[in-house]
Amino acid sequence: MANRPALSTAEGGEADARSKISDSFSFLDVLHANQFEGEFVEPQHAEQVEENFYRGAPPNWLNFYISEQAVSDGNATPFIKRDGYETLKEQIHLRRKGPGTSTIKLFHQQGCGGTTLAMQVLWDLRKTFRCAVLTGSTLDITKVAQDVVSLFTAGSHGHQKTVLLLLNDEFIILQDRIMDEIAEQDIEIDLPVVILLNCVRSSDGIIHQKARSYELKQKFKRKMRKSIILKKSLSDREQADFDMKKEELGRRFGDRCKQFHGFNILQSNFSQAYIRNACATLEHIKRINKPLKMQLAAFLCLLNAYVPGSYLLESQCLDFLRRDKFGHLSLEDQMQPFSHLIVTFQQGERSEKKVCMAHNMIAQCCTELLANAGVTRSDTTRHFLNSFCRSYVPPYLLGFIKDMLNKREITVIEDPTHGIKEWKEKFSRLIQDITKREDEGNSLSVLIMASNKFYEVSLFPQTLARFYYIQLEDYYNAEIWAKEAKRRAPxxxxxxxxxxxxxxxxxxxxxxxxxxxxxxxxxxxxxxxxxxxxxxxxxxxxxxxQGDGNVKVLRxxxxxxxxxxxxxxxxxxxxxxxxxxxxxxxxxxxxxxxxxxxxxxxxxxxxxxxxxxxxxxxxxxxxxxxxxxxxxxxxxxxxxxxxxxxxxxxxxxxxxxxxxEPNDQLQKAFHKLKQKLAVTSPGVLSCLERCTRSDTKDIAVWWREICQHKHSATHALLNYVLANIMLINLKEPPSSSDYQSSFREKMPLAPEMQPKFHMLALLLCWPTDGEHELASDLPHLIQNILQSYEQEYKSLFQSRYLRPIFFLGPGQGLNRFVHRRNLEILWTQDALEDPKTNWRNDDIFTDPTVQGKLLRIEGIVQDYRLYATFGDTEIELDANRKDSLWKKGHVFFYLGFTIGGPVAYNVHRAEERLLKTFDNETDSSQWTKLKPEVEIMEEVHTYSLQSESGKYECSESALRWVCKETVSFRYQFSSWERFMRKPVCMDYIPAGPLMDIKVTDGKLEEVRLPH
Structure with a gap:
């Protein structure tokens, strides 16, 4: 008798999943902890499922169960683990200690086993996590988030368990939606809610770029990796495992394993010779008098060569072949001698059987062989459209045709001068191949046929118009088809x-x-x-x-x-x-x-x-x-x-x-500001990114002139103050000292004023370092900017990320506001590099030089909300990453200001300090903390310390030292850059921040670096 479906629990047990919850998931295919246990699987059915998989069918959960049982019975070698398997599992386990939601990406080339690897990891972790696959592609992110939270909480409170969710798409805001749902349902959690495993099929160029990027950057950082890469190549260890499995399959399946193309292509390390040999039956095809089975094989080849994951239904294939005198036979018999290249499979008991080529590399090879024999890509495409798109076209097939004729791939190349460059191709791969290998006329013919056949779809005439104006420079016909596309989707x-x-x-x-x-x-x-x-x-x-409450992704x-x-x-x-x-x-x-x-x-x-x-x-x-x-x-x-x-x-x-230039003096100042792109507040705030030091000085002078005019508006004073903050960030003296008081005189501001005014008011009134009592009504100022932002920008920016403009640093007055560009320069170590910092992931705050510029603020997390603490007063703030609010307690963070209000970045607990103390010394009482003298010259901090005999710790960096006599020394944080360029350092990996330590008196017995 089959066991009841169960979910794993926090204690390592299993919870009954028969409740309505397990059937209510709209978008999740849940893998139960006891999947198939107690069920009887017919040996014949098991063998067929296994054979289909080795021939090239997509994997299903039964494949892993059959393999597991065969190993336990001593009848088979284990399911092959690719090199990325252990790394992927390790990365998933590392995320169990992390925030409420996290992500790991698996980038893989088509046909190299990426989906199989991802499903294998889920299968092996089904008792550790609550595993599920996101089925299909949906824009209803809120419903997906609800499903994930329901799976996490299924059963009682004690049965909560982290969800491991496999998805083939990148839902960028899903993590925030899940944490919103947790907060909305007021669920208490003490373990991560979900780990998202993004299985991303990528082009060869992107895979190469990702691998290169990891070699250059990722290995220099912490143990946690953002992605795993699986390529079309086997290591020696993998090759040995595949060879052993091949021997086993030979014993079990005999000559049939010669047609296990899905397996054999990997075992041969993606050998082109093997693929050509497998496709040999198509080498001598003639263009004329093609039998129906030959035509169907050509259709499948074309689809699978250009659309990953595409297929035809078995019923459609049989309907097509029924015009043949052998139409009463099975599909496999009718397709001889091509049957071994084709796989029929079923995904789920209720789904129809699907048909595809055994491997995309076989599909590509066959398509090329057919083209060489005169069965061109354009002929096959036109014939396919006429044969399978006569009346009703099912949505799945229309989706494949749209991808085949319209989907443009991203191309990535490594430019020695400008680094990684990527762009979108002008047309789909099929259209580009027809144009290159045949001619433009055939591409045109295919697109015209698709446009006429799918007379309600706007995408085909749109692509046709693009082909006319880009490829042929025929603007007359391009205009006709562009207007036709508009008519279909006005x-x-x-x-x-x-x-x-x-x-x-x-x-x-x-x-x-x-x-x-x-x-x-x-x-x-x-x-x-x-x-x-x-x-x-x-x-x-x-x-x-306008939505209806069930908010989908706002475009x-x-x-x-x-x-x-x-x-x-x-x-x-x-x-x-x-x-x-x-x-x-x-x-x-x-x-x-x-x-x-x-x-x-x-x-x-x-x-x-x-x-x-x-x-x-x-x-x-x-x-x-x-x-x-x-x-x-x-x-x-x-x-x-x-x-x-x-x-x-x-x-x-x-x-x-x-x-x-105008003659009027006031208008002349405005004109100069326009020329320097600084006539608006955003323009002034961008000075550090596009103006010289001299230009920034001039901009401040021109705004002062405008402010001195008797009819000057409040926005002129605002821009003058902002220009002075820009000067201070350039280590230049402000052009005047009366600007702060002038702006304060305008306060309190009217609530309906633009967010930029409220942002400056917040900056000027925010408590300074060491100030525990609030000098102004800070909650009221925050409320003002939130309301103003809601009215002015919220709808415009709702689907975008708000960039931080300033950060709070140590010091007094306007000196404490650090512009984001200064931090980006420290992070990239390049003042000329485009500011492409990803502020969303908080990575920039791992840099000690960046940390040194900022003020570390204390706060508290409770009920999934963050509060900055000032004495007995608590001020609620937004957090840059909502997944940092999953655990209540005291926290530290850095404060930034966006146009939408103050935001807490890099929220972390005391035990998560970025510069951690030496792990082996758990008793901190053994170490006496000393505060260093700090000297700042040209933005470089030098820390000086002196101690008697003993064991000490620097209160600023957690550097520890042991000495047996009086010792004096100083240190700085330095950049690895100049050292890594030296040949002697080429093979070494930076292991944390570089510290330049110089002993000026005495002797150090031991030095223990903070990392």
């Missing part, structure tokens, strides 16, 4: 973007002799297309905000229309000034349009007078949007905010600001 801003891109590309390619009126006409079409996209993007964003605002607008304006500017330099003055509005009418003789320009006069203001408005957008926030998707976007918006803005 609500989509992303579809609308294509029409704007068509016109923009056409404008870019216009010959130099084109008349100004023609240039303006095309630019107007492009601008109108991008303005339409902007309206649709706002509508999409507004609808996403980020599509800013391509805004950016496209600026690109068009930049191109228009360049085209027109090639005709006549007078256009510079016209476009910057320092000269009227009449002045160029005479010189060009093109009277049609007058029709565009309204457009020309509006450009400068609209360019400035869009630039200021991007400056705010990128200064205060960044995308959680790495590629969305490229430095290219920032560079291009600045380039366009400067063109339309121009060089001509």
């Amino acid at each position: 609500w989509s801003s992303f579809v609308a973007d294509t029409l704007g891109q068509v016109h923009k590309s056409h404008l870019k390619k216009m010959p130099v002799y084109t008349r100004p009126s023609e240039i303006l006409q095309l630019a107007q079409k492009a601008i109108e297309a991008f303005e339409d996209e902007e309206k649709l993007a706002k509508n999409e964003h507004a609808k996403g905000k 980020a605002l599509n800013t391509r229309g805004l950016f496209g607008y600026l690109e068009v304006c930049s191109l228009l500017y360049d085209h027109l000034i090639r005709h006549d330099e007078l256009w510079k003055q016209v476009l910057t509005r320092t000269m009227s349009l009449d002045s160029v009418l005479k010189s060009t003789g093109d009277r049609n320009i007058v029709r565009f007078k309204e457009l020309i006069n509006s450009l400068r203001d609209l360019v400035e408005k869009r630039f200021e949007f991007f400056d705010t957008f990128l200064t205060y926030s960044y995308s959680v998707v790495k590629r969305d905010d490229s430095s290219y976007m920032s560079r291009k918006t600045i380039e366009c803005y400067k063109k339309y600001v121009g060089d001509a």
Whole structure:
């Protein structure tokens, strides 16, 4: 009799999972602790499941159970453990000691066994964790979070157990949603809620980049790794295991194991010779009179070669073959002599049987062999669309076709000069291969057929329009198909973007002799297309905000229309000034349009007078949007905010600001600020990233001049104060000392004022180091900025990460505010490097030089909330990482300020200090703590200490030393950089912060480094 399904518990036992909970998971396939135990598995069925797996079918839980039983019976060798297996298990176990939620990624190349490895780890840990697989892809992150928490808490309080969740997608905000759900349900936890195992199938280029990145950076850091990499190559140990397993399979299955292509490809270390030999039956195929089985094999090859994880249903294959006189036979019999290359499998008792090629490398090889024989990729694609897409097309198959014809891969290369470079390919791999190996006409034919066949889908005409304008530079047909895509999805801003891109590309390619009126006409079409996209993007964003309580992932605002607008304006500017330099003055509005009418003789320009006069203001408005957008926030998707976007918006803005200065003194100051990109608060706050020291001094002077004007607005004073903080961060004296009191006179601020005012008010009123009593109503100031942010920016930034602007450091007045750029320079050790620091993961705070710049603040965590403590007063703060609030108690953190309010970074407990004391000496009473004298010169801290005979510990760094006589010494934290470049150090790994210690008197018997 089968055992009841059970879940593992915290005590190592099992809890009954028959309750409604176990059947209520919408998105989780739960692996029970006692899966299959007590069940009778028919030997014939077990053998078939095992054979299918070795032939190339995806793994299922029964494979691991069968293997486990065979090993225990002494009938088989263990399931092969790839080299990443032990590392992955170790990393998962390390995370059991960590925060409420954590992530480990497994990057793998297609067909190298990545999914099998991930499932094998889950199977082996099913009694240690509550294991589950996220089924399908969903945007309903809230429901996924609810399922995870329900699995974590299934049973009584004592039965809580950490969930190990396998997912094939990167749900970036899932961790925060899970902690929100825990807090909402008021669940007390004393162990991690979930460990997310992201199994990410990646291209060869990305795998190489990840492996290289690990070699250069990851091994220098702590034991905890962010990712494991599995490649298409076997180590000597793995090869020996595969060879042993091959002998065993030969004894058990005889000649049948020759067709175990899924296994044999790995055992042969992905040998191309083995693959060619396996595909030999296709080498002599003729193009004409292809039997149905040959056509079906070609379809499967094409799908599996270009769409990982794709398949056809067995019923669909049989329906296709029924037109043949042998249609009454089984699929395997009908597909001879190609049957050994094809696998039929079933995932779940209720699901239909699926058919695919044994391995993607076989699919690729067969596709190439067929193409060499005249059965081209384009012919096969067209034939497939005609054969399988006649009437109703099931969603899964439409998804595969969309990926095959439209999905563009990310390419990664290592540039010796600029480091890692990555970009999105222009078209899908299949379309690129057809274009390269056949011709553009066949690519066009395939896309036209798909567009006509799927007459309601906008994606195919969109790709077709892109092919026309990018590949063929046929802007007439590109416009037709872009408009057709818009007709099919009139609500989509992303579809609308294509029409704007068509016109923009056409404008870019216009010959130099084109008349100004023609240039303006095309630019107007492009601008109108991008303005339409902007309206649709706002509508999409507004609808996403309105929700029904079951919040899904809020889609980020599509800013391509805004950016496209600026690109068009930049191109228009360049085209027109090639005709006549007078256009510079016209476009910057320092000269009227009449002045160029005479010189060009093109009277049609007058029709565009309204457009020309509006450009400068609209360019400035869009630039200021991007400056705010990128200064205060960044995308959680790495590629969305490229430095290219920032560079291009600045380039366009400067063109339309121009060089001509106004006569009015006040307007002249504003114009200079525009030229230095510092006419807004975000611009002033970005001075350290894009202005020289001299420019920053000038910016402070110009804002002072504006402030001194009798009609100056409050925002001028705000920007003047911010400019002075920038100067202080450059170790320059402020331009005046009266700015603080002037701003304080404006307080209390009206609640409806913009968040930037409330942020500065918070900075000025925050208690200084050692101040335990609050000098102002801090909770009220925090409430003001939260409310102001809610009204001004929350909907805009809700799907983005708020960048910290300042951090609280030691000291008094404005000297204690450290701009994020200064910390980024310390972290990257490169002032010229693009500021791409990932503030979300808190890694930057592991650097001792960064720590030395910041003030360590005490607080307390209770009920999943963080409070800063000032004497008897507690102030609630947001935490950068919600998973740091899973355990209540006293904590330490660093305080940062975003445009949304104060945020606690690197929340950690006393026992988690980043510089830990020597592990073997648990009794701290043996060590006498001494406070060092600290001397600061050019940002370098030098610590000096003197002691009598004894055992001592530095109170600043936890450095310990033992001496038998009076000793004096000093030390600094140094950079490894200059040492690691020396040949003698090349093979060594930095083991923590480097300390430069110099004894000035006496002798040290022992020195114990803090790490």
